[in-house]
Amino acid sequence: MLYSGDAGCLNLKSPYTKGMNELTNCRARPPLMSRVHTDAYLRWIAAHNFYDPHAYLDFVIEDTVVGAVHRSRLPLLQAHPDVFHVDGACVTLDPRLDTPAARTEAVAAVLRAWRDADMFPAWRDELYRVSTAFDAPPLMALERAAAPLFGVLRYGAHLNGMVRQNGHLHLWVARRSPNKPEHPGKLDHLVAGGIPAGLNAWEVIIKECHEEANIPPELAQCARPVSLISYLKDADGCRYRDLIFIYDLELPETFIPQNTDGEVAEFYLWPIEQVIETMSTTADFKMNNNLVIIDLLLRHGYVGPDDPHYAVIAQRLRSPVVW
Numbered sequence: 001m002l003y004s005g006d007a008g009c010l011n012l013k014s015p016y017t018k019g020m021n022e023l024t025n026c027r028a029r030p031p032l033m034s035r036v037h038t039d040a041y042l043r044w045i046a047a048h049n050f051y052d053p054h055a056y057l058d059f060v061i062e063d064t065v066v067g068a069v070h071r072s073r074l075p076l077l078q079a080h081p082d083v084f085h086v087d088g089a090c091v092t093l094d095p096r097l098d099t100p101a102a103r104t105e106a107v108a109a110v111l112r113a114w115r116d117a118d119m120f121p122a123w124r125d126e127l128y129r130v131s132t133a134f135d136a137p138p139l140m141a142l143e144r145a146a147a148p149l150f151g152v153l154r155y156g157a158h159l160n161g162m163v164r165q166n167g168h169l170h171l172w173v174a175r176r177s178p179n180k181p182e183h184p185g186k187l188d189h190l191v192a193g194g195i196p197a198g199l200n201a202w203e204v205i206i207k208e209c210h211e212e213a214n215i216p217p218e219l220a221q222c223a224r225p226v227s228l229i230s231y232l233k234d235a236d237g238c239r240y241r242d243l244i245f246i247y248d249l250e251l252p253e254t255f256i257p258q259n260t261d262g263e264v265a266e267f268y269l270w271p272i273e274q275v276i277e278t279m280s281t282t283a284d285f286k287m288n289n290n291l292v293i294i295d296l297l298l299r300h301g302y303v304g305p306d307d308p309h310y311a312v313i314a315q316r317l318r319s320p321v322v323w
Helices: 020-024 035-047 071-078 100-116 144-150 201-213 272-281 287-299 310-316
Strands: 056-061 064-070 084-086 090-093 127-130 140-143 153-165 168-176 187-189 191-194 224-235 238-250 264-271
Touching: 035 272, 035 287, 035 310, 056 071, 064 071, 064 144, 064 238, 071 084, 090 100, 100 140, 100 144, 127 144, 127 153, 140 144, 144 238, 153 187, 153 201, 153 287, 168 201, 168 272, 187 191, 187 287, 191 201, 201 238, 201 264, 224 287, 238 287, 264 272, 272 287, 287 310
Parallel strands: 056 090, 153 238
Antiparallel strands: 056 064, 084 090, 127 140, 153 168, 153 191, 168 187, 168 264, 224 238
16 A cells, blocks of 8 residues: 555555655644544634724825824823824824824824823733735834734734654743733743834744743744634724734754743743634633634644645635724
8 A cells, every 4th residue: 555544654664665665754744633623713714804884983194094093092192182183084194294103203202101100901012013914114103002002913923842752742921920911821832922113023933932942043043934714803992903923943852942031931831732622612821822723723734625625724824804
């Protein structure tokens, strides 16, 4: 027999394929233990993809829609007519703010006043670019905490820290510090972070590898971009439009992560079955981590075309981040 459907690779006992495994690095297809969980995957995807276009006005810069503001927030903007112009169709900036730097500073002054009024419990002192696409020139920069308020596209990078023990996939899982202003105590990826203005995705991965897990630079350089997810959801008068770039990094069994920035309470090395069970039956992971894990399960064969909802799951992990 030249092909084993159970193994998903060439039969090593065949005289015609001796040594082929070493040549092709073929691995057996993982068992389909995730079959019963595909309904849960759909629920997590649905939780990240709902919005009400009638509840928001477009946020427009240079005749280009870059975000959306909930109607309940409009009085806040109307209190600053020297910066924001609000009409029945959209929110714009004063035309005198005609450069990215001028827009950034004028809006930042308003946001600092809102911060001082305790409107932002998770103020970050970190700027996000405001643009129509990741590779488009920024039209301004905006405090990270205010990005959902204006519904601008946010970018992030997540890394799957993977270990193979006797050929079996394990995943490093981090527990966020209880002192984190957002999602304290939730389970998280080994490395993840938002992409601020002035940095690209690769620079963020390398930086966060050091800060969050103390991964040596020579090992972090082995990370590979493998996928992305995107979603759009409305919650509490804010719009979350996120595009997350995904990296995989295979780590040696001897590597033990160590946090250096105080943002991680502890680490666990879990077999993939435990990751699947926890993600599918609890809300222990930070919400968008679930989508990154589902993407990993598809790419590594733990969910396949013969599983329920496979095509829907694969397609909806990359939802159009429309306005």
